[in-house]
Amino acid sequence: MNFVKTPIEGVVIIEPKIWEDNRGQFFETYNEALFRENGIDEKFVQDNQSVSCKGALRGLHAQAGPHAQGKLVRVIKGSVIDVAVDIRKNSPTFGQTFHIELSEANAKMLWIPVGFLHGFVALEENTIFCYKVTGKYDKANEIGVRYNDPTFNIQWPLPQEELILSDKDLQLPLLADINNPF
Numbered sequence: 001m002n003f004v005k006t007p008i009e010g011v012v013i014i015e016p017k018i019w020e021d022n023r024g025q026f027f028e029t030y031n032e033a034l035f036r037e038n039g040i041d042e043k044f045v046q047d048n049q050s051v052s053c054k055g056a057l058r059g060l061h062a063q064a065g066p067h068a069q070g071k072l073v074r075v076i077k078g079s080v081i082d083v084a085v086d087i088r089k090n091s092p093t094f095g096q097t098f099h100i101e102l103s104e105a106n107a108k109m110l111w112i113p114v115g116f117l118h119g120f121v122a123l124e125e126n127t128i129f130c131y132k133v134t135g136k137y138d139k140a141n142e143i144g145v146r147y148n149d150p151t152f153n154i155q156w157p158l159p160q161e162e163l164i165l166s167d168k169d170l171q172l173p174l175l176a177d178i179n180n181p182f
């Protein structure tokens with residue numbers, strides 16, 4: 001398992017070691033001791049899964065408060081461009097974004113600490129996105145910022161007309177218009 005730092009402190013790419021044989025593959029997707037040795041000492045309390053059609057864009061979301069969420073995200077079918085946005089007010093990389101392709105093929109994972117907006121766009125039909133979170137679902141403390149907030153200028157990889165968002169996400173505010181809890 002490789003832990004690869006990114007330009008944003010705290011956001012880490014995890015590359016599992018893949019064992020292949022005549023039956024197929026095996027790889028560990030979480031290992032408490034290895035994660036702790038690499039600075040990710042977290043207790044995961046909930047696993048989530050979503051299935052998305054091509055063009056589905058989920059985000060930009062975060063959960064603050066007593067159940068603030070760090071997220072360990074991966075794709076088990078299809079592929080996404082995953083985006084993390086640093087909105088930790090005291091961070092030297094405040095407002096900076098990190099994006100990466102996560103896919104069934106590359107088996108990569110991304111650790112996103114508390115204090116980040118998170119979103120992704122599915123690049124294939126029936127993309128299955130799986131993730132562990134460090135806080136239970138707490139709707140009252142969910143926050144969201146609109147995917148095309150000019151503050152971040154995220155270059156989503158599909159044309160605007162191919163993007164599919166929920167009504168909720170389409171109506172999310174801009175970062176400047178929310179009380180940033182981080």
Ligand SMILES: Cc1cn([C@H]2C[C@H](O)[C@@H](COP(=O)(O)OP(=O)(O)O[C@H]3O[C@H](C)C(=O)[C@H](O)[C@H]3O)O2)c(=O)[nH]c1=O
Pocket residue numbers: 048050058059061062071118119120136137166
């Ligand atoms: C997040 C969540 C949702 N739900 C229920 C309540 C909602 O009515 C329904 C759909 O939720 P939502 O539209 O918020 O799903 P996504 O748009 O995929 O939200 C997620 O997308 C981005 C990418 C994230 O990083 C967050 O984990 C999360 O906000 O599932 C639950 O029951 N438990 C949960 O933990």
